[in-house]
Amino acid sequence: MRESPLDIVDQEYRAGFTTDVEADTLPPGLDEGVVRYISEKKREPRWMVDWRLAAYRIWRGMAQPDWAHVHFPPIDFEAISYYSAPKSLQDGPKSLDEVDPELLRTYEKLGIPLHEQGALAGVAKAGNVAVDAVFDSVSIATTFKDKLKEAGVIFCPISEAVQEHPDLVQKYLGSVVPQRDNFYAALNCAVFSDGSFVYVPKGVRCPMELSTYFRINERNTGQFERTLIVADAGAYVSYLEGCTAPMRDENQLHAAVVELVALDDAEIKYSTVQNWYPGDQDGKGGIYNFVTKRGACLGRASKISWTQVETGSAITWKYPSVVLRGAGSVGEFYSVAMTNNRQQADTGTKMVHLGPDTRSTIISKGISAGRSQNSYRGLVRTSPAARGARNYTRCDSLLLGDTCGAHTFPYIENKSPSATVEHEATTSKVSDDQLFLCQQRGIDPEKAISMIVNGFCKDVFRELPMEFAVEAGKLLEVSLEGAVG
Amino acid sequence: MSLLQVDDLHAGVDGQAILKGLTLRMDAGEVHALMGPNGSGKSTLANVLAGRPGYEVTSGRLSFKGRPLDQEAPEVRAQAGLFMAFQYPVEIPGVSNMEFLKAAQDSHRKANGLGPESPVAFMQRVRTLTEGLALNPEFLKRGVNEGFSGGEKKRNEILQMLLLEPTLAVLDETDSGLDIDAMQTVASGVNRFRSANNGVLLITHYQRLLNHVVPDFVHVLADGRIVESGGKELAHALEERGYAWLTA
Ligand SMILES: Nc1ncnc2c1ncn2[C@@H]1O[C@H](COP(=O)(O)OP(=O)(O)OP(=O)(O)O)[C@@H](O)[C@H]1O
Ligand SMILES: [Mg+2]
Numbered sequence: 001m002r003e004s005p006l007d008i009v010d011q012e013y014r015a016g017f018t019t020d021v022e023a024d025t026l027p028p029g030l031d032e033g034v035v036r037y038i039s040e041k042k043r044e045p046r047w048m049v050d051w052r053l054a055a056y057r058i059w060r061g062m063a064q065p066d067w068a069h070v071h072f073p074p075i076d077f078e079a080i081s082y083y084s085a086p087k088s089l090q091d092g093p094k095s096l097d098e099v100d101p102e103l104l105r106t107y108e109k110l111g112i113p114l115h116e117q118g119a120l121a122g123v124a125k126a127g128n129v130a131v132d133a134v135f136d137s138v139s140i141a142t143t144f145k146d147k148l149k150e151a152g153v154i155f156c157p158i159s160e161a162v163q164e165h166p167d168l169v170q171k172y173l174g175s176v177v178p179q180r181d182n183f184y185a186a187l188n189c190a191v192f193s194d195g196s197f198v199y200v201p202k203g204v205r206c207p208m209e210l211s212t213y214f215r216i217n218e219r220n221t222g223q224f225e226r227t228l229i230v231a232d233a234g235a236y237v238s239y240l241e242g243c244t245a246p247m248r249d250e251n252q253l254h255a256a257v258v259e260l261v262a263l264d265d266a267e268i269k270y271s272t273v274q275n276w277y278p279g280d281q282d283g284k285g286g287i288y289n290f291v292t293k294r295g296a297c298l299g300r301a302s303k304i305s306w307t308q309v310e311t312g313s314a315i316t317w318k319y320p321s322v323v324l325r326g327a328g329s330v331g332e333f334y335s336v337a338m339t340n341n342r343q344q345a346d347t348g349t350k351m352v353h354l355g356p357d358t359r360s361t362i363i364s365k366g367i368s369a370g371r372s373q374n375s376y377r378g379l380v381r382t383s384p385a386a387r388g389a390r391n392y393t394r395c396d397s398l399l400l401g402d403t404c405g406a407h408t409f410p411y412i413e414n415k416s417p418s419a420t421v422e423h424e425a426t427t428s429k430v431s432d433d434q435l436f437l438c439q440q441r442g443i444d445p446e447k448a449i450s451m452i453v454n455g456f457c458k459d460v461f462r463e464l465p466m467e468f469a470v471e472a473g474k475l476l477e478v479s480l481e482g483a484v485g
Numbered sequence: 486m487s488l489l490q491v492d493d494l495h496a497g498v499d500g501q502a503i504l505k506g507l508t509l510r511m512d513a514g515e516v517h518a519l520m521g522p523n524g525s526g527k528s529t530l531a532n533v534l535a536g537r538p539g540y541e542v543t544s545g546r547l548s549f550k551g552r553p554l555d556q557e558a559p560e561v562r563a564q565a566g567l568f569m570a571f572q573y574p575v576e577i578p579g580v581s582n583m584e585f586l587k588a589a590q591d592s593h594r595k596a597n598g599l600g601p602e603s604p605v606a607f608m609q610r611v612r613t614l615t616e617g618l619a620l621n622p623e624f625l626k627r628g629v630n631e632g633f634s635g636g637e638k639k640r641n642e643i644l645q646m647l648l649l650e651p652t653l654a655v656l657d658e659t660d661s662g663l664d665i666d667a668m669q670t671v672a673s674g675v676n677r678f679r680s681a682n683n684g685v686l687l688i689t690h691y692q693r694l695l696n697h698v699v700p701d702f703v704h705v706l707a708d709g710r711i712v713e714s715g716g717k718e719l720a721h722a723l724e725e726r727g728y729a730w731l732t733a
Contacts (some may be wrong), residue, residue: 428578431575432538432539433575434575434576434577436535436537436538436559437571437574437575437577437629438560438577438585438588438589439558439559439560439563440535440537440559440560440563440568440569440571441563441585441588441589441592441645441649442560442563442564442589442592442593442596442649443560443588443589443592444558444560444592445560447588447592451580451584451585451588452577452579452580454579454580455577455578455579455580455581455584455628456578456579458579
C-alpha cells in the first residue's frame with residue numbers, strides 16, 4: 001500500500017488525471033460579489049467578510065510584481081474561477097462515510113490515505129501522519145482528529161476554524177503576512193477558500209506528523225489556500241505539505257499564503273514537497289505557483305524551519321521567510337529546487353533578524369536542466385537591535401547541460417555592527433568525465449545523473465522527515481527524466 | 486579463449502586521427518604490457534575500447550570475447566566485463582564511495598540477471614578489499630575520489646576492479662605517481678586478480694611495475710601503431726635504450 005503523498009510518482013507525471021465529480025463552480029471573474037459569495041458559502045462571521053473585502057480593495061490598487069527572474073504573459077484575473085467545490089460537499093461532509101466515493105478513490109489513486117484504518121496499516125513505515133485533504137476550494141477530509149484532540153492539538157480546515165476557534169484565527173490571521181504584503185497575498189486574503197489550521201497548545205509536542213494535501217482538479221480554477229499554524233510556548237509540530245494537479249494545456253494559478261507563529265521555546269518544522277504539474281516539454285500548461293510563506297519567531301528561543309523540495313510548477317515564485325523577533329530565536333531554510341524543460345523558478349528566503357542573538361541558516365540547492373531557468377533570491381537583514389545575530393548562507397547550483405540557466409541574487413542588509421553574515425556560493429556542472437566514469441563502472445547515465453543530483457541535495461534531504469526523504473529522491477529522478485541527451 | 490581482438494584499428498578524437506592501424510590480440514590468462522612514448526595513443530586505445538563518447542573508430546575491427554564492440558554503450562561494455570582504470574580519475578563530490586561501489590556492483594549483477602547482493606555481505610567484501618589495499622575504511626564514506634591524493638585515487642581504481650571482477654582490465658598508468666609501498670600494494674592487487682579466466686592490459690612507462698606484475702607480452706606503441714612486440718625482456722631493453730631505436 002502507498003503511504004505518502006510522494007509515492008504517487010514513478011515514471012511520468014502520474015498525478016495528471018482528472019476526476020469526474022459534479023462541481024459547483026463559480027463563473028470566471030472577480031468583484032466584491034464574488035468575495036461575498038465565497039464568504040457566504042463558508043457561512044463566515046462578519047469580521048471575516050470585512051477582512052476579505054478590505055483585502056480585495058487593497059488588491060485592486062496593486063500591480064503584479066515584475067522583479068522576479070521569470071517570464072510569462074500577463075495573467076487575466078477575470079478569466080479565473082475563484083471558487084469550485086465538488087457538489088456532494090456543498091454542506092460539508094460530517095464524517096468520512098459521507099465523502100463522495102469518487103473523491104476517496106482520487107486520493108487512493110494519489111496514495112493519500114484518508115481512511116484512518118488504511119493509514120494505520122501503513123504506520124510502521126510511514127509513521128503517524130494525520131492528513132487534511134483539500135480538493136480545489138474545499139477541505140474534504142481531515143484524519144486522526146480525535147487522536148489529536150486528546151493531545152489538545154487543533155488540526156482542521158481553516159474554514160472550520162473560523163467557526164469553531166474564531167478568537168485564535170482572528171488573533172493570528174494576517175499577523176505574519178498582512179493583507180497588503182504583496183499582490184498575490186492580497187488576492188489570497190480576499191478569495192482564499194480553504195486550507196489548514198493548526199494550534200498546538202502550551203508545552204505540547206504534537207504526537208504525529210501533520211500533513212495537508214492539495215489537489216487542483218477543476219479547469220480554469222485558481223487555488224488560493226490559506227494555512228495558519230500556531231505553536232504556543234514550548235510546543236512542537238512537524239508539518240508536511242504535498243501538491244499535485246491534472247495535466248492541462250492552460251496554466252493554472254496557485255496563490256497560497258502560509259503563516260507560522262512560534263511563541264517562547266516553540267518549534268515549527270514545515271516541509272513542502274511541491275509537485276504541481278510543470279507543463280509539457282515545450283512549456284505548454286502547468287501551474288503558476290505564486291506563494292507567500294512566512295513564519296514569525298515571536299517568542300524567545302523559538303525556532304522555525306522551512307524545508308522545501310520544489311520539482312513541479314511551470315513557474316515558481318516563492319520565498320519562505322522567517323522574522324526573528326524573539327531573543328535567541330532560530331530560522332532555517334533548506335531548499336532543493338529542480339527545474340527541467342521550460343520550467344522557471346525564482347525562489348529563496350528572507351531572514352529578518354530583529355532580536356538579539358538570533359541565528360539563521362540558509363542552504364539552497366538549485367538544479368537546472370533542459371532549457372529551464374533557476375534563480376536563488378535571498379535576503380538577510382539585521383536590525384540595529386539584533387546584537388550578535390548570525391547568518392550562514394550556502395547556495396549551490398548544479399547545471400545539467402548548457403541550455404539552462406542558474407542565477408543567484410543574494411541581498412544583505414546588515415545594520416547590526418556585531419552581527420556575522422556569511423555567504424558561500426558555488427556553481428558546478430555534471431561533467432562528461434563524471435558521467436563516463438559512472439558508465440565505465442556499468443552505471444547507466446540516467447542512474448548516474450540521479451545519483452550525482454541526490455548527492456548534491458544530501459544536506460537538504462537530511463532535513464526532511466525520514467519517510468519523505470526517500471520519496472523526494474524518487475521525485476527528483478522523475479523530474480530529471482530526459483535531462484540526459 | 487580470445488579476449489580481445491583489435492584489427493587494423495584506425496581511430497581518433499575530435500576529428501584528429503590518433504590510432505593508425507593498430508593490431509592487438511589477447512587471450513584469457515594473459516597479461517600484456519603496453520608501453521610507448523607520451524602522446525603515442527595508449528590512453529586513446531583504452532578509451533576507444535571503453536567506448537568513451539567523442540572517440541571515433543574510422544576503420545578496422547574491434548571485438549571483445551568474440552562480439553563486435555563498435556555499437557555498444559560504455560555501460561554495456563562495462564557490464565560485459567570490460568574495465569578501465571583511469572589515468573586521471575575524476576571526483577564526484579557528494580556521492581559516497583560506498584554508494585558508488587554499490588551502484589556499480591548492482592548494475593553488473595542486474596546485467597547478469599541477479600538482484601543486489603545482501604548489504605552485509607557487500608559491506609564485508611568491500612571492507613576486506615579496502616584493507617587489502619591499505620586504504621583507510623573512512624574512504625568509503627567520502628565522496629568518490631573527493632580530495633583523495635593521487636596515489637589514493639589509483640588504489641581506489643584497483644579497489645573497483647577487484648570488486649567488479651572484470652574479464653578484461655585495462656589499467657592506464659595505474660602505477661604512475663605511486664610511492665614504493667603503494668606500488669607494491671597495487672601490484673599485489675593485480676596479481677591477486679589475474680587468473681586463467683581474465684586478462685590485463687597494463688599501460689605503463691616503467692619497468693618497475695613489471696618486476697612485480699610479470700607480463701606475458703610487451704608491446705610498444707608509437708604514432709598510433711604497435712611497432713614492436715616481445716616478451717618481458719623487451720621492457721628491459723626499453724629501460725636501457727629508450728624508444729628512439731624503434732621509432733627511427
Ligand atoms: N580531445 C583531443 N583532441 C585532440 N587531440 C587529442 C585529444 N585527446 C588526445 N589528443 C591527442 O592524441 C594523442 C594521443 O594521446 P593519448 O592520451 O592517447 O597519449 P598517451 O600515449 O596515453 O600519452 P601519455 O603517455 O602521455 O599518457 C596526443 O597527441 C594527444 O594530444
Ligand atoms: Mg595516457
